[in-house]
Amino acid sequence: MTAPIEAPTDIAAPEIVLEGAGAKAIEGRSLGQIAWMRLRRDKVAMGGGVVIIALILIAIFGPFFVQNPTIYHPSLINPTLSTPNGTLGGISAAHPLGVEPSTGRDMLSRVVNGARISLLIAFLATALAVVIGVVMGVIAGYFGGWTDSVIARLMDIFLAFPLLVFAIALVGVMPSSAFGLSGNGLRIWLLIFIIGFFAWPYMGRIIRGQTLSLREREFVDAARSMGARGPYVLFRELLPNLWGPILVYATLLIPTNILFEAALSYLGVGIIPPQPTWGGMVSDAVTNGFYQIDPMFMIIPGFAIFLTVLAFNLFGDGLRDALDPRSR
Amino acid sequence: MRRRKSLWLGAIASIAALGLAACGGSSTTPTPTTAGFNAASTAVVNSSTHVGGTITYNDTTWPDSLDAGNTYYAHMWNFTRLYASPLMTYASCVGTCGLKLIPALATAPGVPSNGDKTWTYTIKSGMKFSDGTPITSADVKYAVMRTFAKDVLVNGPSYFISLLAGNAATYKGPYKMKGVDLTSIQTPNSTTVVFQLNKPFADFNYIAAIPQTAPVPQSKDTGASYQLHFVSSGPYMLQSATLNKQWVLVKNPNWNPAMDPAVHQYAAKIIVNVNPNANDIDNRLIAGDINMDIAGTGVQSAARARILTNASLKASSDDPITGFMFFIYQNTQVAPLTNVHCRMAIEFAANKTTLLDAFGGPYQGTTASTAMPPNIVGWQHFDLYNAASHPTGDITSAKQQLSLCGQPHGFTTGIAYRSDRPRDVAMAQALQAALAPVGIKLTLHGFPSGSYYSNFAGVPTYMKTHGLGLATGGWGADWPDAWGWFDQIANGNAIASAGNTNISMLNDPVVNDALAKMQAPGQSQAQLNVIAQQINMQVMKDAAIVPVVYAKALLYRSPALTNVMVQPYYGMYNYGTLGSK
Numbered sequence: 001m002t003a004p005i006e007a008p009t010d011i012a013a014p015e016i017v018l019e020g021a022g023a024k025a026i027e028g029r030s031l032g033q034i035a036w037m038r039l040r041r042d043k044v045a046m047g048g049g050v051v052i053i054a055l056i057l058i059a060i061f062g063p064f065f066v067q068n069p070t071i072y073h074p075s076l077i078n079p080t081l082s083t084p085n086g087t088l089g090g091i092s093a094a095h096p097l098g099v100e101p102s103t104g105r106d107m108l109s110r111v112v113n114g115a116r117i118s119l120l121i122a123f124l125a126t127a128l129a130v131v132i133g134v135v136m137g138v139i140a141g142y143f144g145g146w147t148d149s150v151i152a153r154l155m156d157i158f159l160a161f162p163l164l165v166f167a168i169a170l171v172g173v174m175p176s177s178a179f180g181l182s183g184n185g186l187r188i189w190l191l192i193f194i195i196g197f198f199a200w201p202y203m204g205r206i207i208r209g210q211t212l213s214l215r216e217r218e219f220v221d222a223a224r225s226m227g228a229r230g231p232y233v234l235f236r237e238l239l240p241n242l243w244g245p246i247l248v249y250a251t252l253l254i255p256t257n258i259l260f261e262a263a264l265s266y267l268g269v270g271i272i273p274p275q276p277t278w279g280g281m282v283s284d285a286v287t288n289g290f291y292q293i294d295p296m297f298m299i300i301p302g303f304a305i306f307l308t309v310l311a312f313n314l315f316g317d318g319l320r321d322a323l324d325p326r327s328r
Numbered sequence: 329m330r331r332r333k334s335l336w337l338g339a340i341a342s343i344a345a346l347g348l349a350a351c352g353g354s355s356t357t358p359t360p361t362t363a364g365f366n367a368a369s370t371a372v373v374n375s376s377t378h379v380g381g382t383i384t385y386n387d388t389t390w391p392d393s394l395d396a397g398n399t400y401y402a403h404m405w406n407f408t409r410l411y412a413s414p415l416m417t418y419a420s421c422v423g424t425c426g427l428k429l430i431p432a433l434a435t436a437p438g439v440p441s442n443g444d445k446t447w448t449y450t451i452k453s454g455m456k457f458s459d460g461t462p463i464t465s466a467d468v469k470y471a472v473m474r475t476f477a478k479d480v481l482v483n484g485p486s487y488f489i490s491l492l493a494g495n496a497a498t499y500k501g502p503y504k505m506k507g508v509d510l511t512s513i514q515t516p517n518s519t520t521v522v523f524q525l526n527k528p529f530a531d532f533n534y535i536a537a538i539p540q541t542a543p544v545p546q547s548k549d550t551g552a553s554y555q556l557h558f559v560s561s562g563p564y565m566l567q568s569a570t571l572n573k574q575w576v577l578v579k580n581p582n583w584n585p586a587m588d589p590a591v592h593q594y595a596a597k598i599i600v601n602v603n604p605n606a607n608d609i610d611n612r613l614i615a616g617d618i619n620m621d622i623a624g625t626g627v628q629s630a631a632r633a634r635i636l637t638n639a640s641l642k643a644s645s646d647d648p649i650t651g652f653m654f655f656i657y658q659n660t661q662v663a664p665l666t667n668v669h670c671r672m673a674i675e676f677a678a679n680k681t682t683l684l685d686a687f688g689g690p691y692q693g694t695t696a697s698t699a700m701p702p703n704i705v706g707w708q709h710f711d712l713y714n715a716a717s718h719p720t721g722d723i724t725s726a727k728q729q730l731s732l733c734g735q736p737h738g739f740t741t742g743i744a745y746r747s748d749r750p751r752d753v754a755m756a757q758a759l760q761a762a763l764a765p766v767g768i769k770l771t772l773h774g775f776p777s778g779s780y781y782s783n784f785a786g787v788p789t790y791m792k793t794h795g796l797g798l799a800t801g802g803w804g805a806d807w808p809d810a811w812g813w814f815d816q817i818a819n820g821n822a823i824a825s826a827g828n829t830n831i832s833m834l835n836d837p838v839v840n841d842a843l844a845k846m847q848a849p850g851q852s853q854a855q856l857n858v859i860a861q862q863i864n865m866q867v868m869k870d871a872a873i874v875p876v877v878y879a880k881a882l883l884y885r886s887p888a889l890t891n892v893m894v895q896p897y898y899g900m901y902n903y904g905t906l907g908s909k
Contacts, residue, residue, distance in 0.1 A: 072761050074681045074720070079689035081633040102629055102685055102754060103761075183771055272772050273757050288750050289607035289630025 031240075038322040045318020051311035059119045062112035069113045070274045073104030081293065089296030101294045110276040111304055117271055118278045119308075121191055122257040128196030129257075130250050133203025134242070138234055140204070141211025152208070155201035164263070167194050171269040184272055191270065195260050203249055210245050214238055244323045251316030255309035278305050368646045368885055368901065369894045370422055374909070376890035378594065381908025383889065384618045385600040386609040388748045389778040390572045395555035396539035397471055398481040400781065400827070402652070402804045403624045405539055406898040410577060410598065411458075411560040412542030413588040415449050415468065415521075416533055418897040420590040420905050426896040427808050429533050432588040433468070433543065433561070437533050444528035444849050445493075449521045449536065456582040457545060458560035465515040467543035470502070473510045475540045477501025480551045482782045482827035485806055485816050487535050493526040503551055528849045534807035563593035574601050594890065594907030606750050607631070610884070614641065619886040619908070624900025625650075625802070626692055626881030628750050635884060636691065646883045647691055650899030652804045653701050654687060654751070656759060656874040657831035661788065662741065662797040669733035671871035674798075675713040677726035679762035683876045686754035693877030695719070699818075699867040701878045705853070706810050706860030712868050726766045738767020741797035744785045747774030752800045755876060759798070770798065786828040799831050802879070804899060810860030811846045818867050819843050832872035839866050 029037075039045060076095070077084050082102040084090030089098030089107065097107035140151035171190065178186060214220065215238065223237050262279020264270040271277050278301040285291045285298035363373045393399045396412035409417060409432075417432040419425055431437060433455070438447040455463040472488050475481060476499050489496065494512030499505065514522040523532070535541075548559050556569045563585075564577035577598040585593070600622060603609050610631035612618045621627070627635065635641040656678075664670045680695045687693055697715040700707055714722045730736055745756040753774065760770040773796060775784040784790055785799040805813040816822050820835030842863045846856060867873065883901060885892050888909050895902035 070761050070764065072679070072682045072758065074679075074685055077685065079681075079685050080691060081636060082629040082685065082689060083633055103682070103758070273753075274760060287605055287607055289610065289628055292630045293633040 035319075035322040039318055042318040042321065045315050045321075048311040048314030048316075048318065051307065052315055055115060055119065055308060055311065058112060059115040062115065063109075066109035066112050067106050069105060069109040069276055071105065073099060073106075076104040077101060082290075083294050089294050089300075091296075097300055098296050101290045101297055102288075107297075107300055110281065111278070111301060114276040114278045114281060114301065115304070117188070117275060118258050118261065118305075121188060121195070121261050121277075122254045124192045125196035125199065125257045125260075126250055126253045128192065129199035129203055129253060130246060132197070132200035134207050134239075134246060136200065137204040137207025138211050138238060138242070141208040142215055142230070142234060142238065144212075148208075151204070155204050158198060158201045161198060163194070163198050166198075167264055168269050170194065184275055187270075187272060191261060191264060194264075195257050199253060199257065199260075202253065203246075206245055206249055207242060210242055211238060214241055244320045247323070248316045248320045251312040251319075254312050255305065258305055258308065363643070365642050366646050366648070368422075368892050369648045371893070372422070372905075373885060373892040374887075374890040376594075376907060376909070378890060378907055378909065380594075380596050381888075382597040382599060383595045383620065383906055383908050385598070385620045385622045386603045386612065386618050387600055387622045388602070388604055388606050388609065389776050390602055392483045392778055392782055393481075393552075393555045394566075394569065394575060395481070395552075395558060396542045397475055397544060398483050398552070398555065399539070400483045400485065400829070402898050403622050403900060403903075406624070406895065406900065406903045407622065408539045408542070409562060409588065409591050409904045410564045411558065411562040411566065411580070412539055413561045413591075414539050414541040415451070415536040416541075417537055417588055417590045418895065420893070420895065420902050422893050423896065426902075429537055430589065432537075432590065433463070433541075434536070438523075438536055440530075440532070444530050444532070445525045447523045447525070447532045447536075449523075451519050451521065452584075452586060453519050455561070455584055455587050457543070458565035458580045458582055459548075460582055461545060461559075462518075463543050463561055464518040465521045466518070467545055468521050468541060469510070469513045469515050470546045470549070471542055471544040472513060472540060473499075473502050474544060474549060474551075475501075476510070477503050477551070478824060478827070479504075482786075482824075484540055484827065485538065485829075486822065486824060487538070487806075487815075488540070490821060491525050491527070491529055491532075491535070493524040496526070502546070502549075527844075527847070529847050530849060531807065531809070531811060531847065534812060538806070562588065563591055564598060567597075572602055574599065576600075588904075591904035592891070592907070594905075596908075604748055606748065613884050613886065616886070616888065619889055620901065620903075620906075621884075622903075623749075624881065624883065624898070625652075625749075625751070625879070626688065627884055629688060631884070632688060632691060632882050635882065641884075644885050644887060646885055646894055646901075647880055648883070648894045648896070648899065649701075649703060650804070650879045650881050651701055651703050651808070651896065652802050652879040652899055653696055653699075654693070654755070654800070654802045654876045654879055655699075656743070656755065656876065657785075657799045657801055658872055658874065659791055659797050659799065659831065659833055660835075660870075660872065661833045662792055662795060664733060664735055664739050665741065665797040667733040668871055669729045670735060670739070672713070673726045673729035673733065673735075673766065674763060674768065675871050675874055676718075676722040676729060677763050677766050677768065678713075678759060678874050679719075679721040680715045680876075681719045682758040682762060683755055686758040687751050687877050687879075688882070691880060691882045692751075693879040696875035696878045697868075698864050699873055699875055700810060700813055700860070700864045704805065704808060704810055704813055704860070706857030707864070708861050710865065710868070721762050723766055730766060730768075738763075738769065740769040740771065742771045742773050742795050743798040743800070744773050744775060744780075744791070744796045745800040746777040746780050748777055752777075755800050759874070781829065782827050785831055786824075787826050788823065788828055788833060789825070791831075798874075801831060803829075808897065810856070810863060811843060814839070814863050814867070815843055818863065818872065834867070834870060834872045836866060836870055839863055839870075842866070 076090055076099050084099045091098045095106050136151050140148045220237055223233055261270055262283050265280040265283050281301035291298040367373050391404050396408035413433045415434040416429045419428045419430045433451050434449045435452055438449045440447055475488055480503055492512035496512045499510050512524045543561050545559055560580050563583045565580040567576040567578045569575040607628050609621050610627045635645050658665050658671045684695050697711040743756050745752040756772055816829045818834050818839050820840050823830045842859050846859050890907040891905040893902050
């Protein structure tokens, strides 16, 4: 008998054939891939995601395809009553969503143009709030003690700040051109700063709470016992586990910021007319009382805001479910 | 899955609620008692001497001042008679009767002498302030003296400053020049006031009717803050004043009805609340929660539509011609509007149709093409900028004018407006949209109406520094003739550094001289009419203003009020005669 000192070459290496997976080797799936698969299965969240993408596309490209939103059409309104002629706010082939009361401006183009500003301000203000809030919240929650006290008091101060008064004052003293910008360019950045800079405590408190509970967990102890220092623990251990709450509360913050911009418009410190914004249109409908005589003028931008809020909520919910390994 | 379901239910519920709210409309308006549409323009409605009750007003902003010597809004000149009796006043009756002067604090109209350069008034004796101290001629003199302090009391016309003789030219008011006497006014005894003028002025009784002549005790005067604790010489006195929120008047126990026959002491209490939302004011007015919108310029669009489509609401409303105009002033000192052709370009390009729509349509006025309203004696129609032939704007002529002024591609300038007045906001936007096609870009700048004239549009240096070439505004005649209309808005000598009403900064010698000529003695009405037309024509040739409307106002007449009448001089309801049911 011969001893098998060489590997037999005439027997093929065993392969496991996976069904429907294209004959790949078994690999571990990453957290991101698991999350994506779970998300894909959640039809409602995907629906929300599709709407969000559609809104973003409309905001970016829509204004090129609709008519000029600043053109008045006095022949389309009744001058005595200021209401649009026709039913449902003057819906017609030329104006699929009707026209504005008193001015006759096309509603569809105003809504589409408004999407751009409303979403831009809401996104960037939320991003600012999230960045500041997460950094402050994580530092406060992780380091605790003296740092935590200081940051917590800072959050209290910001939350107690008379924001609307500050917004009016800041807009009032700001010259009409600064930092190389003027007009609406300057005003948009001012609004992003005001809204975002004062919304961070909302995010900060939540993240601080989450961090406080997370830092007691075993994997943090394990990392520390292996010699990991503060920044490593913060960025590689804690932050990945905070994505869930960050995303969910960010999606809840976005529509709040859209409505915040509307409040500032009502006080005369929002976007300068004639640039339309959804919040500004709802404000016009309410403060000028048009909702009483032409309800479509409020319903249309109101529905746009509602749809945006719903989409972000559904998507955010689904995202959280997908990312949190323990929820079903 | 439970979370999702509740989300959808919530969504459906909110859509339903939105729909129901939109259809809610006016189902809760009470049925008012009616005297018919426009009844108060021709008769007193709900005539009654019933005493007691509370009248509640709303105001979209704190006024320029509660102080009768520091306010320039028509509704305040109307309202201040409740606590400040000037020498003369307008009769409380409807129609042309209400344009006549009657003596208030004075016993009779002023006696002219010295070729209309000296005017002597005798004030009623035995009259008292609300604190019981007697009213003397010295208090009338002091009231006029304090109006010279234009740095402290910035609002109000400056007729005394320009007309009085003696040391008026160098007098700067009692705050800066303590103890200095104003020699142009003499008080030989406690009931006689003598005004010495530097030129003849036949219309002086009209000036005596301005609230600036209402007596002020020097010992109680505190300058700009006097408005928060003033002493009253009218049927009501101040109970409390909370800046930017509310002020409350109660009966003045020391009121003598002989002091001013045009005002009455019927209601027990008068409350004025500041409510920044003009539309909410209309809703409350129609629902009966409040009795009057103090501004008196008419309801906003939504309430107008409700009133005009509801027979019983319409029967409780009035639509008087107010005698006001609403303009857009063109600032001749802000480039490139320094060039008359650039201003004429704006006149041609303005879209009169959208401007009238912005102002509220035919129930709020008619399109204007001159600088003076038709009810002023001597008015004649003319139309220099094709308002009738091109109601949506004459773009071709506008472009020609732009080439003539060296700006063929247009230019950029700012427009100031009052952000708490929805009609101002709409007018500014309508003009912005109308000028865009010719390349003129307007940037919008909103300000609160309470400080509009004192701090912004009425401060020439502010307008110039901020590049504000245009400003919206309304104007009513200080008294019902062409001089009383034009002097404070078109006379180069009336330009002030704050509280300025010649917002166009117009200083045209043709206009200045014509105005001076109108006050010369011995002119016939026909001659005065000719001069009035000259001034009107010249102001439009100079394109100093863009006329928007000869205003009317759709006013809602609260059924809880008695003695409601339209007072033609103020162009709104007479606040001096109102009582509560």
